[in-house]
Amino acid sequence: MTKETTPKEDERKRILKIAEVNPGLQYELSKAPGAEKLMQCLQCGTCTADCPIARFSGSYSPRLIIRMAQLGLISKVLSSDTIWLCAACFTCTDRCPQDLELASVLRVLRNMAVKKGFIPEALREMGSNVVETGSVYKVPGSRIRKREAAGLPPLPKSNPRRLAKLAEIVGFPKLIEKRGM
């Protein structure tokens, strides 16, 4: 379990260092499905004001994340814990006056972070469970016996060979590999 980090000093002061700006990145991001409308954000703040997570978090602000993405300042965003705090409740997505799919932008950023090797351990485990069993959880034997006792049908087992092949085709196993630390 990762601890919520407080925003870094320079993030709090909103100091932009020109060397950290990657202006081409906004265009790269805008091509990803779900992030097409990234540049339409007006920074009105509806998302953060209505975000149930932001209410209790000292660091999570969808509005700030979107602004940093627009400015190409995402290397910090990608390595931070905050992008993993979005619960994908879609409240911001439904209320955004600019029709920006914020939850999808967050997902695009998370996918980018994973490619760079930043992935919460709980998520890595879920990924590996799915490839192995078709389910994100390993259902313990006691639960299986309870099912049988209750007269419930056996659980679906997926088609492991087909699943493994498809996962390989989309390059999934590599994304959840433990990298040398």
Added chain:
Amino acid sequence: MPESKYLLYLGCVIPYRVLGYEISARKVAERLGIELVEMPEFNCCGLPLDPISHEMMLILAAQNLCLAEQKKLNIMTLCPGCNGTLHKANKTLKEDRGLREEVNRYLKEVGMQFKGTTHVKHFIQVLVEDVGPERIKDSIQKPFNDLKVAEHYGCHLLRPAKHMDLDDPENPTILKNLIEITGAKCVDYMDETECCGAPIIGVNDKIPFQLARDKLNHIKRAGAQALITICPFCHIMFDINQPRIERAFGETFLIPTLHYPQLLGLAMGIKPDDLALKENKVDISRVLNLL
């Protein structure tokens, strides 16, 4: 009466931790003439892996949809997360030719093809659209008389609204109407449609607990004697985690939390044991006394 036959899509979390939802939903479905068929090859809907790889999510969802197409059946889900993912993937793949061709190129490698011939519905949608309020009303044998409840939808059933087009996410009525058929009355409470916080519990458990605590306080203040859920994750937060939340904040809620089919089943006269009420963590005797 239209034929009501579905492939049951259980998803991962219900058999792992929320067995009472499955047992009660199966029981109620059987009584109301909804035929449920098993599909042993189903895998995870894809939602939990979307943060890792959007492509992997699509492939997982598409596989499940293809299996239903092969069986020439529609899918009935219990979990709003699975429902949202499968429904949205189905809709997007039907509408977006480019994406469909891309996904079908992958699927071809395993001898599958997405055609777009199946539909995905959540259990409560099946209740409303296939069975209908009138027939549900006819099945009620022991209506609740003095029971006031709060309802909790589960975000993914209604949001994002433009993909789900089931009900107004800011003022939903679909579950409320189903609850009132049982004789129970729904109370309004603050931040009713807000997320329970469960999705991020693997990354941060402090925030979800604070969120759920606030909601439980609002529900208690509104005078609800029970909470009704239709999402396994909401149920974990409000029932399974309720004693932990009480301990963490030194507060007492004691709000019995029932899956909707448990509430409906009781009003239909089904025995509590057949609705797996023993699985519920928070004591539900107060609710049973109001039957």
